[in-house]
Amino acid sequence: MKDEGSLSVDDVIERARGLVPLLRANAEKTERANAAVPENITALREAGLFRIPTPRSMGGLGLGLRAEVGVAAELARGCPSTGWLLMVNSAGRGLLQGMFPEDVVAEIYAADPDVSIANAGVGGVAAKAEGGYRLTADTAFASGCLHSAYTLVLLNSVTVDGEPQMALASVLVRTGDAEIKEVWDVAGMRGTGSNTVVSKDLFVADKHVAYHAIDPETGAPEGMGTSTHTLTASANVLAPLVGAAQGALDLIKESFDKGRPVFHTTHGAVADSPGARAWLAEATHHIDVAWRHLWLAVDQLEPALEQHVELSDEERTRIRMYVASAVREARQGLSKVMDLGGAGGFASANPLQRYFRDFETGSRHWTLNPFIALEDYGTALLGRAPLATIAL
Structure with missing residues (x-):
């Protein structure tokens, strides 16, 4: 992508809409293919998304x-898996920029400004070694790993001289x-290619490891952003799902325009x-x-982040x-779309x-858990603690 000056939110959403x-x-x-086809990835790169x-x-x-x-949702109108991958990359870049030194981040972007960064699940061990860490991990659900230069892995076990540390580590592999x-x-969401990234005694330099010491009093890891940052994952994950419901609605409206019949009725067309x-x-x-509730979440989160x-x-x-309401409304709308499709x-x-x-697969992501959201809301309204969730 060439430097085209300042682009607005509306500009990039319009670019995404053009790719549908x-x-x-x-x-x-x-x-x-169980992965976004190369043409899709190239299109996202060329659009600067x-x-x-x-x-x-x-x-x-x-x-x-x-x-x-907005961009992830628009892309999902054409392909929910591709919209999901864009969402994961945005989250990966956000984590990279929030947890690693500026010179490390700048070095990665200088090598490839359009670099894609996958995220993987929690698990594995980082053992301190000279100049870095040795990583052993099977990290699942690494959406986009098949086309990403880097995968960001969160490890819940860190050792120094064989001794376990009160720490987590974010490792850029x-x-x-x-x-x-x-x-x-x-x-569903097969095209995300959310496979398992396996590291076997893999050396990773210190500069690509963010060490998060755990506060013994609060249990909170250092340098991992606030709970407000973590909560943005819910809005990000929601976006391609609302877009998927909209994409299905787009198709059924087209069938109305084409005069599709209603079988065994007196109606000539639906x-x-x-x-x-x-x-x-x-x-x-x-x-x-569903769209309105998605934007309500963004309206609350974005100013708090800034x-x-x-x-x-x-x-x-x-x-x-x-977020939970948006999923519920999108599901109800999509169900009626499928009724119309027969x-x-x-x-x-x-x-x-x-x-x-x-939609049905992606909407079961842990960040969207509706019964825990409802449980925690009731707990918070009464000022009781702690919440059931440990991450949002």
Whole structure:
């Protein structure tokens, strides 16, 4: 991507919207490959979308959560898996920029301003060695690892001279130095390629390891951002799911325009049916409400991030309820979309079923857990502690 001056949030969302036809055309191939096809990744790079959260001083666009969320959601209208991958990269860059020294971050972006960074699950051991650490870990759910130069791994075990430390470690692994176990075999979001990254006694230099000592009184790890930063994961994960529901709605509205029949009825076309029109209205309303709740969450989170404000338990749990409500509304809208699509909507050749499976799989991500969100909201409203969640 060439330097095109300052781009606004609306500018990058419009760029993402322009990629929807390409991503929709490639969605089946992406699913079959269990990874985003190279054409999709190239399109994201050329549009500069990987650079959204990167500071302008380092060649990025210097945009915040609203841009990350809006772009991931728009991309998901064409391919939910690709929207998810953009979301993961934005989160990975945010973690990189928040936890590692500026010179390390600048060095990585100087080598490739459009570098993609995957995230992996928690687990493994980092053993201190001369000049760095030796990493042994099988880290699962590394979305995007098949096309990412780096994978950011969080380790819950750190040793020095064989002695366990009260610490965590965030390790920036060169993905090419590790092994990828292609074990991602799920009902939906197959194109995210969320495989397991395996590191076997892998040496990682000190500069690529962020050491997080654990406060013995609070149990909080140092240098990992505030709970407000962590909570942004919920809004980020939600974005491609709302986009997926919208993508399915887009398709069903197109079928209305094309005069699709309603079998075994007197209606010549689905648009002639008052019942079908009402069902479409309800589906659209539910998905509109999901969008509104997504933006409510962003409206609360973005100013707090910019002003470095630590939100209270009640404020955080209220945001989590916005997110849970958005998932519920999107699911209800998508269910009505599938009703309108009929049994044919579940045919393997029909893209509706892929949106449905992608949504139903992605919406079970741990950051979106609805019953824990509800439980914690009630706890916070009464001023009781602690919350059930340990991460949001």
